[in-house]
Amino acid sequence: MVRVDxxxxxxxxxxxxxxxxxxxxxxxxxxxxxxxxxxxxxxxxVAFMGPSGSGKTTLLNLIGGLDVPSAGSxxxxxDEITHMSRSKLTxxxxxxxxxxxxMYNLIPVLTAFQNVELPLLLTKLxxxxxxxxxxxxxxxxxxxxxTDHYPRQLSGGQEQRVxxxxxxxxxxxxxxxxxxxxxxxxxxxxxxxxxxQRLMKEFGKTVLMVTHDPVVAQRADVTLHLEKGVLVExxxxxxxxxxxxx
Amino acid sequence: MAIPVVYNPRSVKVRxxxxxVAVLGVAGTVGVFVAMLSLARGFKATLVSSGxxxxxxxxxxxxxxxxxxxxxxxxxxxxxxxxxxxxxxxxPLVSPETVVVAPFPLRATGTDANVQVRGVSPRxxxxxxxxxxxxxxxxxxxxxxxIVGRNATRTYAGLAxxxxxxxxxxxxxxxxxxxxGGTAFDSEVxxxxxxxxxxxxxxxxxxxxxxxxxTSSDAFxxxxxxxxADPRMSVDISREVDYYDKQSRALTTLIVVLGSIVxxxxxxxxxxxxxxTMYSAVAERSREIATMRAIGxxxxxxxxxxxxxxxxxxxxxxxLGCVAVLPLNGFTTGAMNWQTFSHLAFAFRVTPALLLWGxxxxxxxxxxxxxxxxxxxxxxxxxLALRAL
Numbered sequence: 315m316v317r318v319d320x321x322x323x324x325x326x327x328x329x330x331x332x333x334x335x336x337x338x339x340x341x342x343x344x345x346x347x348x349x350x351x352x353x354x355x356x357x358x359x360v361a362f363m364g365p366s367g368s369g370k371t372t373l374l375n376l377i378g379g380l381d382v383p384s385a386g387s388x389x390x391x392x393d394e395i396t397h398m399s400r401s402k403l404t405x406x407x408x409x410x411x412x413x414x415x416x417m418y419n420l421i422p423v424l425t426a427f428q429n430v431e432l433p434l435l436l437t438k439l440x441x442x443x444x445x446x447x448x449x450x451x452x453x454x455x456x457x458x459x460x461t462d463h464y465p466r467q468l469s470g471g472q473e474q475r476v477x478x479x480x481x482x483x484x485x486x487x488x489x490x491x492x493x494x495x496x497x498x499x500x501x502x503x504x505x506x507x508x509x510x511q512r513l514m515k516e517f518g519k520t521v522l523m524v525t526h527d528p529v530v531a532q533r534a535d536v537t538l539h540l541e542k543g544v545l546v547e548x549x550x551x552x553x554x555x556x557x558x559x560x
Numbered sequence: 561m562a563i564p565v566v567y568n569p570r571s572v573k574v575r576x577x578x579x580x581v582a583v584l585g586v587a588g589t590v591g592v593f594v595a596m597l598s599l600a601r602g603f604k605a606t607l608v609s610s611g612x613x614x615x616x617x618x619x620x621x622x623x624x625x626x627x628x629x630x631x632x633x634x635x636x637x638x639x640x641x642x643x644x645x646x647x648x649x650x651x652p653l654v655s656p657e658t659v660v661v662a663p664f665p666l667r668a669t670g671t672d673a674n675v676q677v678r679g680v681s682p683r684x685x686x687x688x689x690x691x692x693x694x695x696x697x698x699x700x701x702x703x704x705x706x707i708v709g710r711n712a713t714r715t716y717a718g719l720a721x722x723x724x725x726x727x728x729x730x731x732x733x734x735x736x737x738x739x740x741g742g743t744a745f746d747s748e749v750x751x752x753x754x755x756x757x758x759x760x761x762x763x764x765x766x767x768x769x770x771x772x773x774x775t776s777s778d779a780f781x782x783x784x785x786x787x788x789a790d791p792r793m794s795v796d797i798s799r800e801v802d803y804y805d806k807q808s809r810a811l812t813t814l815i816v817v818l819g820s821i822v823x824x825x826x827x828x829x830x831x832x833x834x835x836x837t838m839y840s841a842v843a844e845r846s847r848e849i850a851t852m853r854a855i856g857x858x859x860x861x862x863x864x865x866x867x868x869x870x871x872x873x874x875x876x877x878x879x880l881g882c883v884a885v886l887p888l889n890g891f892t893t894g895a896m897n898w899q900t901f902s903h904l905a906f907a908f909r910v911t912p913a914l915l916l917w918g919x920x921x922x923x924x925x926x927x928x929x930x931x932x933x934x935x936x937x938x939x940x941x942x943x944l945a946l947r948a949l
Contacts (some may be wrong), residue, residue, distance in 0.1 A: 372943075380854055381943040401858060408856025415946065419851040423570035435564065436856045480855075 316358055316536045318545040320351030327520055328354040328377060328488065333386035335372055335543075346372050348543040350386070354488075359514050359521045361534035368540040370524040371492055377522060378411045378490045379403045391487055408436045412481030416493035418473040420465040426452065426476045427461040433484040451479035455509060471502030478509060488520035489513070495530050507533045563857055563865040568872055575844065578837045579873055582929075585833035586877025586922050589826040591884045594918040596819025598888060598908045600812045603895065606906035607808035610743035611801030613777045615687065616784065618770040621794045625807070626659045626769040631795060633765035638793055642786050644779030645772055648686070653773035655681040655688075658753045660760055662727040664716040666903075673894075673903040675712060675719075677727070677749045679756030687773045691745060696721050696736030701752050704759070707736035709746035711905035715894065719749065730759040744804065747894075747905045771800065811895060827925055830877070834929025838870050842937040849937050850945030859938035866937050870930020871923055878922025882915045 320331055330352040337344045346369040354360055362370045375381040377388055379395050387396045395406060412433075413419075420429045430451050434444040452458050455475035465473050474494060481489055491510070495503035507530055513519045523534060531537045538545050572579045611617075618639060619629040633656075639645070640652040647653065658679035663672035682701045685691055699705035708719045713734075718725050723734045732751065740746050757764050774780055784797045798806075842849070849862055889910035894903050 375943040375946075378854070380946070381941070404853070404856055404858045407854065411854075413851075413854050415851070417847075419847060419946070421567065421848050421851070423567060423574055424564070428564065428566070432564075432852065432857075433855050435562075 315353075315355055316360055316538070317353040318351055318538060320353070325355075326353035327356045327358075327391055328352065328522075329387075329389040330377065331387045331389075333373075333376065333388065334384045335369065335376060335381070336384045346543050347376075347383070350543065350545060352538075352545065354520065354522065356520050357514065357518045359511070359533075359535045360523065361531040361537040362522070362524045362540055363526070363528070363531050363537055364540035369543045370540050373540065374490050374492055374522060374524050378413060379407045408433065408484070410487040412484070412486040412489040414474070414477050414481045414489060414491040414494045416496040418465070418470075418477045418497075420473055420476055420480075422465050425462050425464055426457060426468070426479075429465070429476055430479045430483050432480060437484060447483050448479075451483040452476075454482065454513070455479045469502070470498050471505055474498060474502070474506050475509065478506070478513075482513060482517075482519070488522060491521060491523040493524055493526065495525065495527060500529075503527070503530060562861045563852060565868060568865060568869040571841065571845065572869060572872060575837075575841060578840055582830075582833045582837040582873050583877040583880060585830035586874045586925055587880035587884060589823060589830040589925065590878045590881025590918040590922050592826055593819065593823035593921055594882060594885045594910065594914050595888055595908070596815060596823065597914050597917065598885065598910045599893070600815035600819065601911060601914060602906045602909040603815065603904070604805075604808040604812045605909055606742060606904065607744050607804045608801060609741065609804075610745055611799065611804040612688065612690070613780075613799055613801050614774050615800035616772045616774060616780055616797055617800045617803045618772060618787070619768075619796050619798075621796050623796065626657070627661075629768040631656065631767045631770050633767075635793055635795060636767065636770055638790060639770055639772055639787060642772075642783050644774050644783030644786070646775045650683070653683060653687050655684045655771045656753060656767035657681070657684075657769050657771060658756050658760075658762065659768050660728065660756065662749075664718060664725075664727075667715060667717050670717070673716070675716060675749055675903060676747065677751065677756065678745075679753030680750050681753060684750065684771075687771050688740070688745070690743065691738050691740045693736050694739045696734075699735055699750070699752055702755060703752070704730050704732045704755055705735045705751065706732045707738050707750045708734055709748045709750075710737060710739045711746040711892065712749055713737050715747070715903075715905055728756075728759045742907065744904055744906075747903065823921070827921070830925050831929040834870060834874060834926060835933065837873065838866060838930050838933035839936070841869065842866065842933045846937070846940060846945045850940070850942045853942045854946065862938040863931075863934040866934035867927065867930050870934070871926040874922045874926025874929070875919060877925075878919040881922065882918045885910055885918075 330350060333347050333350040335347040337346060362373060364370050376383050383396055387394055390410060393406060395403060398406060427448055430448045431444055434447055452461060455478050457472060457475050460468060460472060495506055498506060510521060511533055514521055525531050618631060620631060623629040636656045640654050645652045645654060660677050661674045662677050664675045665671065666673050685698065699707055713719045719734060721734055721737055725732050725734065753767065754764065774783055780799055787793050787795065787797055888908040890907050892905055892907045894905045
């Protein structure tokens with residue numbers, strides 16, 4: 315269950331409390347997030363929508379440990395990440411977060427296999443075990459026949475599948491997807507969303523996704539709107555429960 | 561674990577144009593660096609190899625070069641009788657010698673260069689066993705005949721076998737060519753010392769140096785102690801090899817210092833080239849770096865990865881520079897020996913040790929040129945870099 319009022323205890327997988335993020339642009343201070351609360355349970359699929367500059371990506375970066383808040387706290391699976399050192403946060407990301415980006419962000423000089431293997435290089439797995447994991451991940455996204463292809467040899471949809479395989483290969487606690495269909499045509503976008511939903515249903519993955527596309531957002535269990543740094547409404551009123559969204 | 565090393569060569573290959581600029585910059589610098597050192601090494605080796613540890617060189621007390629020496633015939637007699645001196649049935653192996661400088665035109669330019677003319681004893685070839693007659697014959701004692709070092713006959717016009725040359729007021733016949741195995745003697749012209757003294761109107765019984773062949777290398781101290789203890793003698797005695805080593809120092813130091821200055825200036829340029837290449841690599845790949853940081857690779861991994869890349873580029877440049885100077889190995893050139901004021905031919909010596917120094921120099925340039933961009937890559941905020949197009 316997803317809530318935005320900060321009213322739940324510590325049982326949520328992701329717990330955000332009083333999150334503030336300010337940026338300084340010249341002499342102007344920009345208050346991107348203002349006292350934001352959020353609770354996400356394991357297995358939830360949440361979509362964040364909102365106009366450009368509303369703070370969607372900033373929120374995703376903060377939850378993913380890529381950025382630090384100005385105030386407030388973020389707790390994931392019992393670990394409060396807001397006070398972690400840079401190096402601890404890096405280790406934490408490797409264990410808990412799978413990132414999927416709009417532009418795929420594959421390393422162009424590495425093959426699909428090598429791109430997917432990257433997160434496993436940070437584990438203690440043997441080479442043989444890494445190979446098994448990579449092959450499994452590529453099989454899940456339907457690209458076992460593209461292991462030796464470089465990103466330039468793949469279509470946009472295939473590149474994004476490789477990126478998803480990279481995100482899930484180390485079995486992270488949750489996936490963060492930033493406009494993952496933003497660079498794809500409708501057909502490819504649908505295929506990618508089918509894949510994400512399958513990951514959620516078959517493997518119980520928790521997914522937090524930023525999107526501008528209402529069609530894509532509909533695939534999520536819950537859609538939250540960010541406006542001027544605050545979660546202001548739920549897109550699926552039928553999912554709203556007392557004090558939160560389901 | 562670190563970012564896979566395969567990432568670096570492939571990235572270099574993708575951006576090969578900017579990498580080539582950096583590689584050439586480093587290659588040029590390393591080439592000059594190794595060439596200058598091989599020049600100094602060649603000069604030193606030529607002079608040092610002229611000396612033999614089994615020979616002692618006797619000079620007037622206080623003289624730092626043969627040209628400043630004066631050893632009398634009486635002193636030569638004392639030296640001949642000293643313990644440790646090698647002897648044959650014909651007598652002691654001692655060569656009292658006189659050195660003068662005579663101008664001869666260089667074949668290459670036609671301009672005169674100073675050639676060292678050494679008046680030796682008829683037993684000089686026994687005293688210096690490295691020296692062999694390779695064409696013609698040895699000079700006859702008491703006759704104005706010359707034998708010419710192999711480099712001298714190649715370098716100067718007129719010093720060919722059977723030619724007659726004029727210098728010092730006399731006319732001389734070239735009767736032989738000798739090879740001393742690439743030592744400084746190969747740049748010299750030898751004749752009978754007594755004839756040289758006469759032609760140059762020098763006192764007949766005074767020589768500038770005496771080279772003594774010892775019974776063994778170990779006999780040096782015994783010979784030196786005996787001679788220096790003799791109150792009739794006022795001479796300095798050194799091993800021949802040490803004397804030539806000392807002679808080589810001034811020019812060797814000059815070449816090394818000048819070479820180092822040139823290499824340092826070029827090195828600064830090459831480092832800027834490497835910096836430029838690596839900064840542009842960091843800028844072009846900021847999103848890749850940010851992605852790897854997001855995945856969980858630490859800042860240290862990024863620094864190491866970019867350093868590997870910089871070192872790869874610089875080692876390629878270093879290897880190229882070394883390969884480029886390899887053909888110089890053995891190439892003969894000449895320079896003024898300031899100790900004798902004569903022209904000395906010597907060959908570049910590109911040794912494995914010098915090549916190693918060249919590679920090390922290249923790696924230092926890579927390290928200096930790669931570290932700041934690597935640190936910048938690692939310190940850039942991940943969230944910001946992920947937005948880079």
